[in-house]
Amino acid sequence: MKKLVLVGGGGHCKSVIDALDKKKFDDIVILDPAFPHLKEVLGIPVVGNDDYLEALYSQGYHYAFITVGSIKNTTIREQLYKKLTMYRYQLINVIDRSSILANDIQIGEGVFIGKKL
Template sequence: MDNIVMIGGGGHCKSVIDAALRSKRFGKIFITDVNLKPGDDIFGCEVVGTDDVLPKLLAEGTTKAFITVGFVKPSGLRSKLFYMAKDMGFSFPNIIDPSAVVSVNAKLGTGIFVAKNAVINAGATIGDNVIINSGAIVEHDSIIGDFAHVAVGTKVCGECSIGANTLVGAGATILQGVKVGSDAIIGAGAVVLKDVGTQCTAVGMPARILRGWN
């Protein structure tokens, strides 16, 4: 089994490691983080230093990496780390918790995390480095853009489109066919009945635009 390095050692890392251990797909799991000390561990997986050790890990045969920095608002950090590691030569597996249901007719990018009890239905397209968090549902023919986060308990109905680097907050519902732009925020519990533009924040039931950058 291949070894893998988790880039970022916070709370999101714990969820990803738990799923990775449950999947039994990997050998050693290493962690890099600026706020943890070498020799610390998370669920028995060793912290080996900051991102400065990534070239050494790669040279020693750890060729797989995963971005385990969380995403609570659009910042670009996850994409920056993803491309940094990709340029070094790392590849990115998808980590899917065994309790998740992913249709064989869904199309998946790379470096995707699908958490416990999440569902990705037939015809859905999930971009690179996306988080489909615990209990989230992405229905048929929906498109989730690169680096987006579909948070805990969210429902993305059929034929929706969620832009790159967008956060769909916990418990939100995106109604059938609605399009949400890139770098947007959908607030927790929002019910989105109509399209939301790029760099906009939408909250409420039904959702209203709270702030836009346009």
């Protein structure tokens, strides 16, 4: 069973959800500091904040993607990356079906490639 955690429930999360191939995962949840006031994003439940990372991993959520955006400052994303790797999450890539990639492209982990314009 493949379970995915999206970390952050704002605007970047919505872009990622739109591009994500949801059929690849049996379950998807979101963590966001606005929980419990923020209950869902585009139909995906918000189940807690970053403090739930360890508990979710023990429940079989072994895949993650950082859905916190960054404009000028990447500190929060860097801290989340360290937390996710500390708990041994596997960071996925999200590539929109409309994007066009070169045949010989090499992509790291946790990469988002959005819609072709």
